[in-house]
Amino acid sequence: MPTNQIYLLFSGVLLALGLAAFFMARARASRLRENGMAMYAQPDQYAWFSVLTTAGPAVLVGALGAFVMLLIGAEIPTLYLLGASLVVATIGLLVGLMQVRPTFHARQAIEVVIRAVLATAAMVSIVTTLGILLSIVFEALRFFQMQSFWEFITGTTWAPGDSFLAAAGRADEGASAAQFGSVPLFAGTFIITLIAMLVAIPIGLLAAIYMAEFAPTRVRTLAKPVLEVLAGIPTVVYGFFAAITVAPVIVDVAGFFGLDASFNNALAPGIVMGIMIIPFISSLSDDVINAVPDSMRQGSLALGMTKAETITSVVLPAAIPGIISASLLAVSRALGETMIVVMAAGMRPNLTANPLEDMTTVTVRIVAALTGDQEFESAETLSAFALGLVLFVVTLTLNMVSVIMIRRFREKYRANDL
Amino acid sequence: MSQSFDEITAQLKRRHRKSARLKWVSMSALILAAAFLVVFISDMLIKGLPAFQQAQIQVEVTYSEQSQQMPPAAVNEDVRRLVSRGFLRTLPRAMKQNPELMGTTRMEWVLADSSVDQYLKGNHSGLKESQRTVVDKLAEQGRAELKFNTRFFTSGDSKMPELAGIAAAAMGTVMTMIVTMLVCFPIGVMTAIYLEEFATDNWLTQTIEININNLAAVPSILFGLLGLAIYINFFGVPRSTPIVGGLTLALMTLPVIIIATRTALRSVPDTIRQAAFGVGCSRWQVVRDHVLPVSLPGILTGSIIGLAQAMGETAPLIIIGMVAFIPDVSASFTDASTVMPAQIFTWAGEPDRAFVEKTAGGILVLLAVLISLNATAVWLRKKFERRW
Amino acid sequence: MINEQIARAETGAPKQAHDSSPGQPVRVNEDANHDLSIRVRDLNLWYGKNQALKNVNIDIFQKNVTALIGPSGCGKSTFLRCLNRMNDLIKNVRIEGLVEMDGRDVNEAKMDEIALRRRVGMVFQKPNPFPKSIYENIAYAPRMHDLVSRKSDQDELVEQALRDAGLWNEVKDKLAEPGTSLSGGQQQRLCIARAIAVKPDVILMDEPTSALDPISTATIEDLMDKLKQQFTIVTVTHNMQQAARVADYTAFFHLGELIEYNDTRMMFSNPHTKKAEDYITGRYG
Numbered sequence A: 001m002p003t004n005q006i007y008l009l010f011s012g013v014l015l016a017l018g019l020a021a022f023f024m025a026r027a028r029a030s031r032l033r034e035n036g037m038a039m040y041a042q043p044d045q046y047a048w049f050s051v052l053t054t055a056g057p058a059v060l061v062g063a064l065g066a067f068v069m070l071l072i073g074a075e076i077p078t079l080y081l082l083g084a085s086l087v088v089a090t091i092g093l094l095v096g097l098m099q100v101r102p103t104f105h106a107r108q109a110i111e112v113v114i115r116a117v118l119a120t121a122a123m124v125s126i127v128t129t130l131g132i133l134l135s136i137v138f139e140a141l142r143f144f145q146m147q148s149f150w151e152f153i154t155g156t157t158w159a160p161g162d163s164f165l166a167a168a169g170r171a172d173e174g175a176s177a178a179q180f181g182s183v184p185l186f187a188g189t190f191i192i193t194l195i196a197m198l199v200a201i202p203i204g205l206l207a208a209i210y211m212a213e214f215a216p217t218r219v220r221t222l223a224k225p226v227l228e229v230l231a232g233i234p235t236v237v238y239g240f241f242a243a244i245t246v247a248p249v250i251v252d253v254a255g256f257f258g259l260d261a262s263f264n265n266a267l268a269p270g271i272v273m274g275i276m277i278i279p280f281i282s283s284l285s286d287d288v289i290n291a292v293p294d295s296m297r298q299g300s301l302a303l304g305m306t307k308a309e310t311i312t313s314v315v316l317p318a319a320i321p322g323i324i325s326a327s328l329l330a331v332s333r334a335l336g337e338t339m340i341v342v343m344a345a346g347m348r349p350n351l352t353a354n355p356l357e358d359m360t361t362v363t364v365r366i367v368a369a370l371t372g373d374q375e376f377e378s379a380e381t382l383s384a385f386a387l388g389l390v391l392f393v394v395t396l397t398l399n400m401v402s403v404i405m406i407r408r409f410r411e412k413y414r415a416n417d418l
Numbered sequence B: 001m002s003q004s005f006d007e008i009t010a011q012l013k014r015r016h017r018k019s020a021r022l023k024w025v026s027m028s029a030l031i032l033a034a035a036f037l038v039v040f041i042s043d044m045l046i047k048g049l050p051a052f053q054q055a056q057i058q059v060e061v062t063y064s065e066q067s068q069q070m071p072p073a074a075v076n077e078d079v080r081r082l083v084s085r086g087f088l089r090t091l092p093r094a095m096k097q098n099p100e101l102m103g104t105t106r107m108e109w110v111l112a113d114s115s116v117d118q119y120l121k122g123n124h125s126g127l128k129e130s131q132r133t134v135v136d137k138l139a140e141q142g143r144a145e146l147k148f149n150t151r152f153f154t155s156g157d158s159k160m161p162e163l164a165g166i167a168a169a170a171m172g173t174v175m176t177m178i179v180t181m182l183v184c185f186p187i188g189v190m191t192a193i194y195l196e197e198f199a200t201d202n203w204l205t206q207t208i209e210i211n212i213n214n215l216a217a218v219p220s221i222l223f224g225l226l227g228l229a230i231y232i233n234f235f236g237v238p239r240s241t242p243i244v245g246g247l248t249l250a251l252m253t254l255p256v257i258i259i260a261t262r263t264a265l266r267s268v269p270d271t272i273r274q275a276a277f278g279v280g281c282s283r284w285q286v287v288r289d290h291v292l293p294v295s296l297p298g299i300l301t302g303s304i305i306g307l308a309q310a311m312g313e314t315a316p317l318i319i320i321g322m323v324a325f326i327p328d329v330s331a332s333f334t335d336a337s338t339v340m341p342a343q344i345f346t347w348a349g350e351p352d353r354a355f356v357e358k359t360a361g362g363i364l365v366l367l368a369v370l371i372s373l374n375a376t377a378v379w380l381r382k383k384f385e386r387r388w
Numbered sequence C: 001m002i003n004e005q006i007a008r009a010e011t012g013a014p015k016q017a018h019d020s021s022p023g024q025p026v027r028v029n030e031d032a033n034h035d036l037s038i039r040v041r042d043l044n045l046w047y048g049k050n051q052a053l054k055n056v057n058i059d060i061f062q063k064n065v066t067a068l069i070g071p072s073g074c075g076k077s078t079f080l081r082c083l084n085r086m087n088d089l090i091k092n093v094r095i096e097g098l099v100e101m102d103g104r105d106v107n108e109a110k111m112d113e114i115a116l117r118r119r120v121g122m123v124f125q126k127p128n129p130f131p132k133s134i135y136e137n138i139a140y141a142p143r144m145h146d147l148v149s150r151k152s153d154q155d156e157l158v159e160q161a162l163r164d165a166g167l168w169n170e171v172k173d174k175l176a177e178p179g180t181s182l183s184g185g186q187q188q189r190l191c192i193a194r195a196i197a198v199k200p201d202v203i204l205m206d207e208p209t210s211a212l213d214p215i216s217t218a219t220i221e222d223l224m225d226k227l228k229q230q231f232t233i234v235t236v237t238h239n240m241q242q243a244a245r246v247a248d249y250t251a252f253f254h255l256g257e258l259i260e261y262n263d264t265r266m267m268f269s270n271p272h273t274k275k276a277e278d279y280i281t282g283r284y285g
C-alpha cells in the first residue's frame, strides 16, 4: 500500500474512533448526571478526555514506529504498525469511557495533558537551535578531519576546485591540491558589510532622528509604511536590483572618473545591502529614541539649549546603547545576508581592499559549495559547514552582545524612573 | 549682571543655524530612503511591465502531411525564424487532436519568437537586418502586435523566454507555504501560550526565551544547512520538494510567530484572566475562552507577516535544491518544485537578455502579493486595535 | 481685577489692607525688594478647548521666593511653564495675554525662546540628570552658551555651581561618575546646580521636593532660601508648610484662576478669600 493511503486510512479510522469516544463519553456522563449524581467535571470534559486517551497513545505509537523505521532502519511492515496503533486507540477509547465516573477529575487530567503538549511545543525551538548547531558542528568536524583548521583560519588562498581530484586519490594529476584558506572570504564579507553599514547606519539613524524628533505626525504616519515596504522586499529582489541596475551604474561612474570597476564590484551589493538595512536601523533607533524619557529633553531645553543641541548632547548619548545594539544586529544581518551577494558579488576569492574589484563572501561560497555537483562527502561540500559554523558563532555572539546592551538600556531607564 | 535678551539672541544665531542644519540633514536622510524606494519600484516597473505583454504575429499556417513531419514547414520561409519554436513544436499534436485541420491553410495569430518580441519592445534583439524588415512590414500591416501575456501566468519555466511563466513557481510557493504554516502556526502559538500563560519563570523558560531571540537572528542560510543535513541527509525527506522547503521555512518563521503571539497575549489585561479565574475557569479554559479570542487578531497579524517573510525567502531553499527547473505546474508536496523567489533567482541568472523582463515581471508579481499580505496585516491590526 | 473683586464680594473676605493695582500682592514688609521681575497681565491659556488659565494677573518680584499653591490640576505647572515658554513643546496650546520680562513680551514673535530659557531656568518635579558625568551635567550648558572658554574657568564654574547648590562636598571626589548614580535628593540638587550654572535671572521650580524624602526636602528648602540672594525663584508646591517656610509671597490658584496673591505670612495667618482660607485650613485640595 502506498504511504499516502496508509496515512489516509490511519487518520480516517482515528478520526472515527475519536468521534465515537467523544459522543459515547458525553452520553455516558450526561446519563450519570441525569441520574442525579454530583460529578467533578462537565460531560464535555469527560468527552474530551476520552478523545485524548484514544488519539494520544495511538499517534504516539504510530510516530514512534515511523521513527524507529527511519532511524534504525528496522523493517516493521507498515500494516502491522497501522494495526498496532489502531488497537492501542481502541484500548484507549475503552479506558477513556471507563473513566467517566463521578469521582474522576477529568478537567485536571485534561489540563495536565494540555500543559505537557504546550511544553513540548515550546521545546521545538530549542531542538531547532540544537539541530542547527549539531548539524553544522558535525559536518564541520568532518571537514576539519580532512583539512587543517589552522590552514582554514589563516590561509589566504581559497581554491576548492580540485578537491574532488584529491578525493579520488588523483591529487597529483590536478595542477595543485585544493586549498581552503578562508581569509579572502572573510575579508570580502567584511568589506561588503562595512560598505553596507556606511550606508545604513548614517541614513537609518538620521531618518530615525527626523521621525522621532522633528517630523509632524502626518509625515510620521506616511514614512513608517514606506520604510516597512523597504523592509519587506525580499532579498532576492534586492540582489537583482544590485546586479542589473546598480552595478552597471557604478561601472559607468567609475569609468567617468577613469577608474576600472568590475561588474561584480563589491560596492553594488554593499550599497544595496545598506539600503535593505536602513529600515531595520531606523525602526529600532526610532523605538530607542522614543524610549528616552521626555524629562531629559525638557531638562536640556529648560537650560536654553536648542533642539539640535538637545538631540546630539542629551538624547543620543542616552540612546546610544540601544543604537549600538541595533547596529550590531544589523551587522549580524549583513554578515549572513546571502542573496544579494550571491547575485551581485563575485565568485572569485580576492584579497583586496578596493571596493571596485570583485570579491566573494562566506555566504557566496556556502551556496557555491552546496549547489555544485560534488558528492556530499567531498571537502568542498563540507567546507560549507565549516564556513557556516564560523558564521553561526559570529552572528550568535553579535546577537548576544546586542541583547545584553539593550537590556542595560531598558534597565537604566526603568531604574531612573524614580 | 546678566545679559539682555538682545545680546543673547545675537549669540544664538550660529546655534540656531546649526539646529536647522540637523533638521534638514535628517529630513534628507528620510527623503533619501524614500527616494531609494521610488527609484527601485520605478526601475522594476520599467523593466518588468513589458513582461506582461508578448509579441504575436499573424502568419499563414499550412496544415499538411509535411508540417506533421517537419513543423517548420508549416509556415513561410521568411517568417519561419520569427515564430516561436514552442508554437511549431505543438503543431503536430494540434493536428492530431483536430484532424479536420489537415489540408487547410489559415491565417493565424501565433506566438512570436522572443527576438521579435524584444525587437518590438525596442530592446536589443538578435534579429538580422532582413528579418527586421519583415517584422517592420508585418507591424505596418497590423500583423505583428504586443498582446497581453496570459502564458506568463499559466505556464511553468522554459528555456525559451517567450514560453516561460510563473505558474509552476506560484504553485510551488503555495504548496510550500501550506506546509510552513501547518507546521509553524500551531507550534508557534502553542509555544507562546506556554511561555505567556503556563510557564513559571525558571531557567528552562529563560533558556527557551533567549533561544527564541537568537533563532530570530540566525542567518537564514544556516536554516538551509540544517534542512540539508537533518531533513534530507538524516531523515531522507525528498530534496527540492515543497515538504522539505516548507519544513525548513517553518523553523525560520517560528520565532516570528512566537514573538507576535506573545505580544498579542501580553496585551490582554490581567483583569480579564482574574475575572475568568474568579468564576472558576481552569487555566486552559481561561486561555481558550477568554484570552485567545481577544488576542486572535494580533496572532493573525503576526502570522501573516511571518508568512510574507517566508514567502520571500530564497537562500535556505537554494541549499535544499528548490531552484530546480520546473516546466510543469504540479500540486504535489513530494515532487521537485520551485518557488517564486527561487524562480526569480534562476531567471536572473539566465544569460538571454529577454529573461531580464521576465525576472522583473516575476518580481512585480511577488511584490504585489507581499505588499497585499502586509497591507492585510496592517488592516487587521488597525481594525481590531483595542485600547484597554 | 474684576475676578478678584467678585471673589471677594462672594466670600465676604475682609477688605484688602492696601489698595493695589492688578497683580500686586498684599504687601506687608515694605522694606522687601519690590523690583519687578516678571509682570503677567490677563493671561489666558487653552489646551485645545479646555481653558487652563483664566485672566491671571501677577507681579513677580526679583530676589524673592514666590510660591504657587492650589489643588492639583488648578494650573500651577501650566502657569510656571508660561514663564519660560515650555508650553511651546505641547501641541494645541493657545496663549493670550502679557508675560513681560525686562520690558519685553516673552510671547512676542521676535522673542527667541532659547534666549528666554537661558534667563529663566527650570527645575522639575522628578530629578532628571543627563546621562553624563556629574561634571558634564553642569559644564554642558555653560559651554554651549560660551560662558566659559578655558578649561580652568569651566572647572571653577562647575565647582561654584556645586557649592551654591550645596553639593560640592558630597561629590567633589566623584565628578566623573554618572549623575544618575546619586541619590534622589542629590540628583535634584545637581539639577539645581545645573540650572544656576548658566546664571539665569529666574529659576522656576515645579514641586522640586515632591519626589524626595524629608531630609532632602529640608536641604533643598534651605538652598532656596540661600539662592534667593542671587536669583528670583518661583516654586510650585502642594505642601503648605513648605510654602510657609520658604516663600516671601504666595499665590493661590484655583481652577485656573489666581484667587489670592499675598504676603506669605498674611496668606497663612489672615487670608482674604474664603477659598484660600478653606484650602489652607485643609478643607479641600
Ligand SMILES: Nc1ncnc2c1ncn2[C@@H]1O[C@H](COP(=O)(O)OP(=O)(O)O)[C@@H](O)[C@H]1O
Binding pocket: C047, C052, C070, C071, C072, C073, C074, C075, C076, C077, C078, C079, C090
Ligand atoms: N499637556 C497637557 N495637555 C492638555 N491638558 C493639560 C496638559 N497639561 C495640563 N493640562 C490640564 O490643564 C490643567 C492644569 O494642569 P496643571 O497645570 O498640570 O495643574 P497643576 O500643576 O496645578 O496640578 C489640568 O486640568 C490638566 O488636565
Ligand SMILES: [Mg+2]
Binding pocket: C076, C077, C078, C206
Ligand atoms: Mg503640576
